[in-house]
Amino acid sequence: MTEPDVTPKSRVWVEINLDTIERNFHHIQEAVKPLQVLAVLKANAYGLGVEKIAERLNRAGAAGFCVAELKEALPLVKFGKPVQILGAVLDYEIPEAVRNHIILGITDLEVARKISMESVRQGVTTEVQLKVDTGMGRLGILEPDVLHVAKEVVKLPNLDLKGIYTHFPIAYHGADRYSFAQAARFLGIIEKLAQHGIVLEKRHIANSDAINNCPFACVPPFTHVRAGINLHGSFDTEGQRALKLEPVLSLKTYLVAVRTLPAGHTIGYGCTCKLFRDTRVGTIAAGYADGLPLNLSNRGYVLVKGRLCPILGRLSMDYTTISLDSFEEGEVKPGEIVTCIGGEGADRITVEDWAQIKGTHSYDIICSFGTRVERVCVTDH
Ligand SMILES: Cc1ncc(COP(=O)(O)O)c(C=O)c1O
Incomplete structure (x- = not known):
């Protein structure tokens, strides 16, 4: 269980696990001694x-x-x-x-x-x-x-x-x-x-x-x-990964709205997504100003209650819209924490996933978290 040392006071925050960084350091040290x-x-x-x-x-x-x-x-x-x-x-x-x-x-x-x-x-x-x-x-x-x-x-x-x-x-x-x-x-x-x-x-x-x-x-x-x-815990998208390293960061935000939009409604700038049926749509408080690549529009996912939810429409500066159709009515509410990068097991969303979608490398993703994104250090205990 990972708990932040401080409660985030921002709409978007990146949790950096210092214990994981230390373990990664020791792996590297061991490999090159x-x-x-x-x-x-x-x-x-x-x-x-x-x-x-x-x-x-x-x-x-x-x-x-x-x-x-x-x-x-x-x-x-x-x-x-x-x-x-x-x-x-x-x-x-x-x-x-x-x-x-x-x-x-x-x-x-x-x-x-x-x-x-x-x-x-x-x-x-x-x-x-x-x-x-x-x-x-x-x-x-x-x-x-x-x-x-x-x-x-x-x-x-x-x-x-x-x-x-x-x-x-x-x-x-x-x-x-x-x-x-x-x-x-x-x-x-x-x-x-x-x-x-x-x-x-x-x-x-x-x-x-x-x-x-x-x-x-x-x-x-x-x-x-x-x-x-x-x-x-990140690697270049090309090349082999000889070391077993763990990702150190999770990027999180809040769900700010949950609404059911009718069939035919469009979503976001450019109206790039048109709903073909009544859909439960969530709006999360993170956008491209926070470092979410615009390329996630209509392609990426976030995790809500550990479940992958597809991004609908084009991301905007401060908000991103997602489908919550896999949840029952009332199952998720505004205020729910949403994981943009992180999670566990097969559904984990990684820095490298974003890098691939953006057509870039992991350095660019990590270095692009916005200035209003709070950096919160966590430990394993
Ligand atoms: C001269 C030099 N050495 C080492 C590094 C570390 O590279 P990496 O993050 O790929 O380990 C950098 C970073 O770009 C660099 O410029």
Whole structure:
């Protein structure tokens, strides 16, 4: 039985089970040991609320936290674990990042010089890691330049060059030529640096897709994996799911109206649904502003009293209409809690179900819950 720690004060809320997150973390840790797990908590822990999730993962034994930018890094410093900005560092972020001992990625020599200068100015040493582009095509030092950049970085004052990392764009394809070649090139770079006396203690490449599909990326000489979506029990819609992880979230709302509409009545904007018989129709207090994909219109389901109820018509911003025809008169009333994602057994509605209907991936679904959706942490007890 899962009970919210606090009573939701919103029409729509997402319940995040911290015990499940912790179990998922331990599964990942077990699967990749002796490598350590860095928890990727960017974008407010993928929109689920970073504070409590970080607190739990810190206790569970995460080796550190990875984020996208300074604003996300600062609240994590208090846990006393390494906090790393994975992507580009902007000029205005450098002084505060250095002051707070955030680990910074070196994407080119110029940024390394700026971080060094600021570290000298503050009289501190900053840990940096080389961010190498082995095939993502987004950010980082290209293979032919890595040795030169590394040799320059080690000469710069007040920098401690401790690590190197790169990122897979299609790890869900598994050990295909692309990811395998990327890992091989990356290992070649590490080896070449070592031959020139630059031995880097932290070496990482694997994200969730790689943890499930690329065993070669989760063994020494790599030292860490960077896990994000797997912590939430979600996977890319493509690729295999080697780990047995549990979904951590349920999205819930209230039924606000139950009415019987006559045959011939249409439902919602665009009149995309016309009733062919008198139908018991429910209206729930969640719409696309809360993160329900518009593609659920006339296609998706929600759970009322554990029973799947089809969505009728087009979703609107604040409301969605459903068929309650499978219930007897008076069996469900306004105020009933409705599960949009969650539930048990075969009728469970998952993040991946929505991703499939929307033609997207689970990251997009989780990151799209609206700002008025309350994030409520729950536990198993
Ligand atoms: C560089 C980097 N590493 C790791 C991750 C974590 O990815 P995932 O959520 O697939 O585990 C991300 C997220 O996009 C990333 O940008």
